[in-house]
Amino acid sequence: MRAIDAGILVCGECHELNRQEDQERAGQTQLCTRCGAHLHARKPDSLRRTWALLLTAMLMYIPANVLPIMTVYSLGKGQPDTIMSGVIELINYGMLPIAIVVFVASILVPTFKLVGIALLLFSVQRKQPLSARQRSLMYRFIEWIGRWSMLDIFVITILVALVKFGNLASIEAGFGAVAFCSVVVLTMLAAVAFDPRLIWDNTQTDQTD
């Protein structure tokens, strides 16, 4: 049985249970008796907000991968690096383990997140092939892994601060980094806007109790 069926609202912030009051005073949301947060049975406008953030992230995903994220200047010559060329360069230097870490964090994870959140949204809105349990695992994974994509941004920050030797060698960040950073932040926000309880609504067959 779901809490919503029992007329109980779970506070989104402190997880306290609250009995739903009569909705006679429409337009006024109930407040949590423990922490005072606004109560909603499900996050308001969850699907629409998640879609909006996800679509924006998808748009930014293109410049993030095409434009250079940083340019390495040495002896006056500049060599722009995109995310992918950075990974290839690491492989060429024979640093395979680090290349794999960067590849996973900067290419695999953002792509997986965009596809994964879109799949979750489709699955909530339509019939879908994955079971609720699989989808909730996927959601938890997306939520957990999201922040790790910031890796490349931090690397750029450190390199820009460290490598500044005038004409000899210096590193500049590029617009690709801005786009990439916004993809990471937008997909994290999309994961926050998504309400995982929607996955379980209308899936009575998955119940184990």
Place this chain on the structure above:
Amino acid sequence: MLDTAGETSLTDMPLNRLVACHECDLLMPKPQLAIGEKAGCPRCGYELFRHTSQVVRRSLALVIAALLLFIPACFLPIMEINVLGQTSLDTVWSGVKALYEAGGILQSIAVVVFLSSMVIPLFKLLIQFLVLSSIRFDAGRSYGLFLYRVYQHMREWGMLEVYLMGILVSIVKLIDIAKPSIGLGLVCFVSLLLVQVWLEATMEPHQIWEALAEGYTDESH
């Protein structure tokens, strides 16, 4: 849907004997846990809550340790490189500054990095400290409740562990060209990270919320 009798009794039970899964909304009678045990949702597997002993005291000790490490971790040099006689060093703060000075749209990344590697981790620790103190000294609990709500929204936006990974990747990238040497700042940063992870594992939100709302006695763990 099979056990109708059980369901009506679930609806009639007082709220403090029930618990609902935050991820899938499954309602169930609240399990009573012994110290060190944890409860998981039977339907989706999400961890409902744990029961840790001495939560407030242990967390308070950890949060103070983390706060002491914070300033050296951010402002002492993480590493130093030497190219043809010129040296250059990097701190968490100098990274933010260098990006910001690049100007233009790059300043937006500098702001994100500043927030996720310095401001939010610091605010999280300060809030944890204030919340725990308000429980420990039984003063200003209503502020404590409000601050802890703010904390819930900041949680995943502090990215110290990702930053550490960034430091490691940078070291590897520079190792052939410039022979980076590690500074004291990195030691403080790693310690801060370890203490913070430990703190997060100790400071069980469920128990903190209850302590904030209901009053705290030292004997009741």
